[in-house]
Amino acid sequence: MPWAAILLSAAAMTAIVALRYLAASGAFAFVTARVRPGYHARLGPQIRREIGWSLASAAIYGIPAGIVAWGWQTHGWTRIYTQWDAYPLWYLPVAVLLYLLAHDTWFYWTHRLMHRPKWFRKMHAVHHAS
The missing domain is CATH 1.20.5 (Single alpha-helices involved in coiled-coils or other helix-helix interfaces)
Known part of the structure; x- marks a missing residue:
């Protein structure tokens, strides 16, 4: 089994999920800071923990998605249409x-x-x- 290709696909999907999370939560934090200045100030430690756990959980979605994407491209495991x-x-x-x-x-x-x-x-x- 080509483990390097599977790992690369899983890492890529995990990175996509993590970046999507960072973009969405960053935009939400930006808007919240403008609408309610100082709202997040007292929540700093909790927010950092939440970000860390959310980035770690990106792997929960990214790894299976990467395996399915690899299987689709390599073995036709699923029907993903591109046309x-x-x-x-x-x-x-x-x-x-x-x-x-x-x-x-x-x-x-x-x-x-x-x-x-x-x-x-x-x-x-x-x-x-x-």
Whole structure:
């Protein structure tokens, strides 16, 4: 198995997720600082912890995505279309909505699972720490 290619794909996807997080949270922090000056001042240590854990969790999404991307390119594991005319025009918005439904469902139920007492202490309490 070409481990270097798999690791590179997983690292690239993790970097994409991390950069997307930094861009979105940075924009939110920028706007919040303008609208509510000093709001984040007392939260400095917690914000740094949250950023650190969020960047670490980028791997939770990035590694599987990188493996799937590698498998798609190398072995055709999944059907990812790259041509706009491969499907009817109505398919694009429907596909996006189905993806969002699947992703949000997955996120909701895994987040609920992490609020179970045993899982919460081991995996999720840091998210709610102050």
